[in-house]
Amino acid sequence: MTPAFIEGLWRDWSPGHAAAEDVAWAVQCLSEPSNAAAAIGYYRALLDVSRHVPAYAEQQAARPRP
DSSP states (O other), rough: OHHHHHHHHHHHHHHHOOOOOHHHHHHHHHSSSSHHHHHHHHHHHOOGGGGGOGGGGGHHTSSOOO
């Protein structure tokens, strides 16, 4: 994930928030490939039932449908 991508997300999700320090931390954390994969995997798993974990079936069933 590029810094520009993260900055864009922050602007979209938190308009008006001065996020320079937060973005810098996020960029640093997400520069590690395993951290970036975990962050993206979370969102992919929300919509892809093949990625659901049986231990969380109740919570996954309660999520909003696309």
